[in-house]
Amino acid sequence: MSDESQVTWKVTLPCTRSEGQAIADDFSPLALLDPPPVLITREADPAAPDNWLLDAYFELEPDARLLAMLRSLIPSAAGAAPVIEKIRDEDWVTISQQGLEPIHAGRFFVHTPAHRDAVPTDAISFEIDAGRAFGTGQHETTTGCLMALSRLKDEGAHFSNLLDLGTGTGLLAFAAMRLWPVARATASDIDPISIEVTEENAGINKVMLGRSRGQLELVVSPGLERHRLKARAPYDLIIANILAAPLIDLAPSVAGALQAGGRLILAGLLEHQAEKVANAYRRQGLIARFRIERGEWPTLVMRKRRSLSRR
Structure with a gap:
């Protein structure tokens, strides 16, 4: 069995380009959580520049309340099913840093x-x-x-x-x-x-x-x-x-x-x-x-x- 203390939870949802850009600097009320999630937005496909993805990283498994808070940031994803996965912490460090280009x-x-x-x-x-x-x-x-x-x-x-x-x-x-x-x-x-x-x-x-x-x-x-x-x-x-x-x-x-x-x-x-x-x-x-x-x-x-x- 894996050690749960070594696992980070990742939630991915689709969003629009404008939603992704707005999230980058302001994601209250999630920012007030202790600990807050890390949010990374990215362009999913260069051929479809208005279609972005939001990746949210949580220390604990996100419940329905957290998922609802996340959805409130991206109204366009109201009907989309979130992709939820577990990743090990050593992988998360690499992902979180590489997700932010200079x-x-x-x-x-x-x-x-x-x-x-x-x-x-x-x-x-x-x-x-x-x-x-x-x-x-x-x-x-x-x-x-x-x-x-x-x-x-x-x-x-x-x-x-x-x-x-x-x-x-x-x-x-x-x-x-x-x-x-x-x-x-x-x-x-x-x-x-x-x-x-x-x-x-x-x-x-x-x-x-x-x-x-x-x-x-x-x-x-x-x-x-x-x-x-x-x-x-x-x-x-x-x-x-x-x-x-x-x-x-x-x-x-x-x-x-x-x-x-x-x-x-x-x-x-x-x-x-x-x-x-x-x-x-x-x-x-x-x-x-x-x-x-x-x-x-x-x-x-x-x-x-x-x-x-x-x-």
């Missing part, structure tokens, strides 16, 4: 431990493990933010006080710190698990934690409500890779925390949501600078006017 975006190269030997010599590299992480660089929104940061650097932008709002794995905060290494940096998330993951990833990537210049302060906070986030304001760079609805709701507080002339990177929105999100920030005195197109997921870069009469 991402090269702008100046950055993001990889799992399985691809340490593939790092280009001219890239700024980060190692983000599969583990509990969400926001590993695989999603178009994260890639778009990395490209936006690279472009701002190429344009000669300088930042001294930056905030990664909704940090996930900490990747975008790490990337901004590498480009502007003497800046004060803050990473926040509503989910305490995200902050734990960010702290782990900071150690792996040799990012110093703390409140001084060149260090990253971590804060658990819904939006910008916590005192520490308000005390660190105003920021000259805010990165917010979350979802369209909270981006709109947070527009007054985010704009209020951004200094005049500061830059704002907005992501986590679909193409048809971009104008509504942009308008919410235009009403707060921001103007569009440029956008990064990544399939259905644009990344918006805006600047806060120095005065209402000047552009």
